[in-house]
Amino acid sequence: MPVPDRLDLTLRLVRGSGKLTLAELAERLGVSEMTVRRDLDQLQDQGLVRRVRGGAVALDVPAERAGFSVREQWLAATKAGLARAAAELVEPGSTVLLDAGTTTAEVAAHLPRRAPLTVAVLSLQAAVRLADQPGIRLLVIGGESRAGEGSLVGPLALAALDQLRFDTFVMSIGAVHHELGWSEFDLDDAAVKRAALRRAGRTIVVADATKLGVQAFARVGPLDAADVLVTSDISDTSPETVDALRAAGVQIVTPAEGVPPS
Numbered sequence: 001m002p003v004p005d006r007l008d009l010t011l012r013l014v015r016g017s018g019k020l021t022l023a024e025l026a027e028r029l030g031v032s033e034m035t036v037r038r039d040l041d042q043l044q045d046q047g048l049v050r051r052v053r054g055g056a057v058a059l060d061v062p063a064e065r066a067g068f069s070v071r072e073q074w075l076a077a078t079k080a081g082l083a084r085a086a087a088e089l090v091e092p093g094s095t096v097l098l099d100a101g102t103t104t105a106e107v108a109a110h111l112p113r114r115a116p117l118t119v120a121v122l123s124l125q126a127a128v129r130l131a132d133q134p135g136i137r138l139l140v141i142g143g144e145s146r147a148g149e150g151s152l153v154g155p156l157a158l159a160a161l162d163q164l165r166f167d168t169f170v171m172s173i174g175a176v177h178h179e180l181g182w183s184e185f186d187l188d189d190a191a192v193k194r195a196a197l198r199r200a201g202r203t204i205v206v207a208d209a210t211k212l213g214v215q216a217f218a219r220v221g222p223l224d225a226a227d228v229l230v231t232s233d234i235s236d237t238s239p240e241t242v243d244a245l246r247a248a249g250v251q252i253v254t255p256a257e258g259v260p261p262s
Contacts, residue, residue, distance in 0.1 A: 213238025
């Protein structure tokens with residue numbers, strides 16, 4: 001697992017749990033405790049976690065220091081490949097709901113190539129990327145902008161989604177597990193995703209492979225709630241989760257393959 005991906009997941013796990021031990025992180029990340037120590041030292045140097053004896057605890061830092069902008073820099077190379085692959089799965093002329101997140105914001109940058117499209121967005125970052133693009137009819141779903149993320153959540157977002165129907169929902173996700181299914185680290189984000197799943201004919205999930213085998217705080221839905229997972233190399237990830245995804249009928253697409261496996 002590349003270091004930026006591992007740092008991203010480590011930060012998410014610690015923030016989602018509040019406190020984790022070295023042993024717990026090593027098991028969930030599939031690395032040695034020595035590697036976990038180095039990663040935690042790096043996160044502590046950035047003021048994102050605090051090292052304690054045998055593990056780490058989350059810090060109550062400003063959201064912008066541990067949110068969208070931080071993860072966007074860490075995952076730039078991975079996001080670009082996943083975003084291109086996901087955008088290619090969107091049919092021209094369709095209506096699309098684009099989730100919040102660093103990867104889906106990158107998907108937004110590639111969607112004009114699939115125009116004409118009607119695209120509703122659940123994040124301010126995606127809205128900026130799609131504004132005034134030829135062939136794109138842009139709808140910004142109302143709601144409260146979550147600090148540090150720019151995701152649109154809350155009662156206004158849920159009410160708006162209830163009035164709409166989409167051909168495709170492009171969903172980001174914090175975690176996917178063979179038992180828990182799709183899950184998120186934030187309750188508000190999870191609620192919006194659940195509502196969006198009910199309003200879409202097809203769901204494409206975009207998430208790097210570090211999310212596989214991970215359980216987050218808030219459940220979004222069972223594995224069969226999605227149709228396609230666009231992800232990075234799965235050769236070194238959770239085999240139980242990969243098998244469960246395939247058993248649930250989820251097609252797994254990677255940028256290297258470009259097509260669902262048989």
